[in-house]
Amino acid sequence: MDTRELPLILFTLLTQLAVGLAVFAALRQWVTVEGPSVKTRNEWIAILALIGVGVVAAFFHLGKPLGFIRMLTNIGTAWLSREILTFAIFGVLAAVSLYMVYTKVANGWMLKLTALVGLLAVFTTGMAYAGKAMDAINNLLPLVFFMLTVFTLGPAVATYFVEEKTHALLTSILFPTLLASLIVRFVVPFIWLSGNAVMNATGQNFLASPLHWLHLAALLAGLFFVRNGKSIPAWLPIVLLIGELLGRIAFFALVVTSGANLGGVY
Amino acid sequence: MTRYAFSVNAELCIGCSSCGMACKNQYNLDPGMVWRKLYPLSEEIYPYKDRAFYSLACNHCSQPACLEGCPVGAYTQRDDGIVVHNEDVCIGCRNCLRNCPFGAPRYNEEEGHVEKCSMCWQRIDEGLLPACVQACPTNALTLVDLDADDVSGTVQYPPGFPYRPDVEPSTRFVLPVAPKVVRRDV
Numbered sequence: 001m002d003t004r005e006l007p008l009i010l011f012t013l014l015t016q017l018a019v020g021l022a023v024f025a026a027l028r029q030w031v032t033v034e035g036p037s038v039k040t041r042n043e044w045i046a047i048l049a050l051i052g053v054g055v056v057a058a059f060f061h062l063g064k065p066l067g068f069i070r071m072l073t074n075i076g077t078a079w080l081s082r083e084i085l086t087f088a089i090f091g092v093l094a095a096v097s098l099y100m101v102y103t104k105v106a107n108g109w110m111l112k113l114t115a116l117v118g119l120l121a122v123f124t125t126g127m128a129y130a131g132k133a134m135d136a137i138n139n140l141l142p143l144v145f146f147m148l149t150v151f152t153l154g155p156a157v158a159t160y161f162v163e164e165k166t167h168a169l170l171t172s173i174l175f176p177t178l179l180a181s182l183i184v185r186f187v188v189p190f191i192w193l194s195g196n197a198v199m200n201a202t203g204q205n206f207l208a209s210p211l212h213w214l215h216l217a218a219l220l221a222g223l224f225f226v227r228n229g230k231s232i233p234a235w236l237p238i239v240l241l242i243g244e245l246l247g248r249i250a251f252f253a254l255v256v257t258s259g260a261n262l263g264g265v266y
Numbered sequence: 267m268t269r270y271a272f273s274v275n276a277e278l279c280i281g282c283s284s285c286g287m288a289c290k291n292q293y294n295l296d297p298g299m300v301w302r303k304l305y306p307l308s309e310e311i312y313p314y315k316d317r318a319f320y321s322l323a324c325n326h327c328s329q330p331a332c333l334e335g336c337p338v339g340a341y342t343q344r345d346d347g348i349v350v351h352n353e354d355v356c357i358g359c360r361n362c363l364r365n366c367p368f369g370a371p372r373y374n375e376e377e378g379h380v381e382k383c384s385m386c387w388q389r390i391d392e393g394l395l396p397a398c399v400q401a402c403p404t405n406a407l408t409l410v411d412l413d414a415d416d417v418s419g420t421v422q423y424p425p426g427f428p429y430r431p432d433v434e435p436s437t438r439f440v441l442p443v444a445p446k447v448v449r450r451d452v
Binding site: 004061062063064065067068070071072073074077078079080081084128129131132133134257258259260261262263264265266 | 305306307308310311319320322331333334335336337338339355356357358359360361363364365366367368369370373374375377378379380425426427428429430432433
């Protein structure tokens with residue numbers, strides 16, 4: 001694998017975890033009218049920290065990190081510029097949300113807006129990674145994969161910040177997400193096999209990769225342990241996080257570009 | 267209007283790599299860096315003992331995916347169709363590598379930026395041919411004007427080259443002719 005992609009693996013994973021937490025923090029406010037608590041504050045601190053670490057990591061994938069500021073130049077056509085902008089707005093809104101939670105003036109609309117902008121940011125990430133050089137993912141698949149990560153890690157990691165009685169709400173979302181993620185991620189490489197030579201090579205790479213199967217194993221473990229719909233074991237979010245990390249490494253390392261097959265049959 | 271493009275005649279190409287060498291010499295490219303490369307056609311496409319090649323660099327697409335996806339606007343397109351990459355503006359995010367279906371942009375690890383074929387626009391502006399075209403000993407690689415020259419005998423998407431009408435690569439190809447097989451009566 002190209003180690004230069006490691007910063008992007010961290011950036012995408014950590015920011016998607018942050019968005020997942022923000023979405024379920026807002027959802028809990030909406031569904032249960034959960035008031036500001038010390039744990040909620042910790043959750044928003046974690047969200048901000050994840051965004052911060054993710055953004056710092058992203059700097060390291062640039063050949064010229066000081067040029068970062070210019071990344072908004074081509075917002076008219078480049079999804080990467082839009083991604084930076086939406087994540088910047090998400091970061092600011094998350095900071096405002098934390099302030100409001102701290103000062104106990106937490107406003108449900110503010111949290112919902114932050115979550116919505118977070119989802120919009122993940123949408124831009126999905127579009128940015130649908131690279132035209134990669135036939136297998138030059139479509140909505142990156143968006144689907146990333147959203148599944150958001151809705152897997154969000155409710156799973158949120159269990160560290162909520163009371164036991166709220167676990168039922170989180171598992172009611174986590175179970176179907178894990179099931180959908182498992183099905184999608186299992187089926188997609190086989191669909192790739194039926195595509196052109198480049199897609200076929202991508203499918204073969206995934207099916208031969210321990211990264212892919214360990215990712216599926218983590219999802220399967222999650223599915224098994226949340227099936228009773230009541231509580232999420234404390235170790236499970238870590239297993240799911242490791243699983244998503246392995247899956248993300250596979251995403252960055254195993255997709256074949258069409259330029260790699262020049263002179264061959266497409 | 268002028269619309270410059272490379273024309274690759276796989277029937278004439280003998281695989282000498284003069285084009286790639288001329289390119290490296292012209293721009294004094296770092297070791298390991300190539301802007302133009304020779305790709306042998308696979309046996310499934312050209313199943314003969316003598317081989318056939320495509321000499322490929324940037325295809326200077328009409329709808330360049332690199333330009334569209336570059337977050338810092340390091341790519342520009344001239345009126346004559348040449349897609350120019352500004353290394354001083356590039357911040358090395360490598361998003362163009364994810365977007366170019368032909369693998370034309372290359373990342374220079376030492377310099378921290380991407381590089382690619384410029385079709386020698388400075389030479390063209392001086393009335394000269396691109397270095398690779400000038401160096402080709404068999405005239406397999408030529409510069410054509412898609413708006414003025416007759417390119418009716420060429421192909422835009424030959425076997426061994428991605429079919430990507432969404433970006434409209436400008437390069438045109440003449441396919442290799444199957445060698446004549448002479449059989450002796452036994």
